[in-house]
Amino acid sequence: MNRALTNIPLFPLSGHVLPGGVMRLRIFEPRYLRMVREVCAQGDDGRVGMCMFNDNGSVEHNTHIHSVATLARVIDFEHRDDGLLGITVEGVEPCEITAIRVDSDGLRRGDVTIREPWQETPLPTSYTHLAERLCQVYSEYPELGECPSDDRLARADWVCQRWLELLPVDAKVKQELLREPCCSRTLDYLAGLIHESEHKSDP
Structure with missing residues (x-):
């Protein structure tokens, strides 16, 4: 209960x-x-x-x-x-x-x-770029603190939650994602957002 x-x-x-x-x-x-x-x-x-x-x-x-x-x-x-x-x-x-x-x-x-928290979930190798980009954000914005050096960057649940904090995603969308029983949908959503962002920045 x-x-x-x-x-x-x-x-x-x-x-x-x-x-x-x-x-x-x-x-x-x-x-x-x-x-x-x-x-x-x-x-x-x-x-x-x-x-x-x-x-x-x-x-x-x-x-x-x-x-x-x-x-x-x-x-x-x-x-x-x-x-x-x-x-x-x-x-x-x-x-x-x-x-x-x-x-x-x-x-x-x-x-x-x-609520039940998202379970600790290993970050699939196909999504490691999300952790790498997150480290870049930490280095560009020192006010966020230091990029963690422990195993948190290897966890999909932790990486997803940090991106949801940082990105200007509509709060209603965040609510829907956070209601999911695990972080898999959020992982796909964030990968799509960041891919689109990187694509737009290409010359």
């Missing part, structure tokens, strides 16, 4: 973080500053529901948040020179939002069901 959690603070973003991923954020709205304090006070058990915006949804009816989300934990924070709070979150496990409530200051909270 899937685990269910209640009263999880939700953080909808245009950027996305998935299980195994890391995202750096700047926090300035009072409701989200309160969220960070609350989550950090819970120690290792503290979780934030990192959500995807639904551009066709309604803020009034809370349908502006897609249901497939990621439970994340705050792994670092800093008080920035610009006065904002900088935090780093790490995606822990996938979840589905089943209900949303709104605090008086606008902070959304959700009841969630934990």
Whole structure:
């Protein structure tokens, strides 16, 4: 039976973080500053529901948040020179939002069901170019962190999730892919996207 959690603070973003991923954020709205304090006070058990915006949804009816989300934990924070709070979150496990409530200051909270994560899957040799291109992206954008040197680049599930975080794919498409029981469909989808991108860049 899937685990269910209640009263999880939700953080909808245009950027996305998935299980195994890391995202750096700047926090300035009072409701989200309160969220960070609350989550950090819970120690290792503290979780934030990192959500995807639904551009066709309604803020009034809370349908502006897609249901497939990621439970994340705050792994670092800093008080920035610009006065904002900088935090780093790490995606822990996938979840589905089943209900949303709104605090008086606008902070959304959700009841969630934990979804089964994609199983660790070896990256087929015919798709190793996806890992190679991912390493190139890490080298071109140092703010993403260092390219991992362990066996994560040999895992199709990990590589697929990092590409889904990075690519400007419509959130609805990402939701459909993340609902799949494994990463095989995402692998094919990403290979097609990157092949098309490389083809367009050829002289």
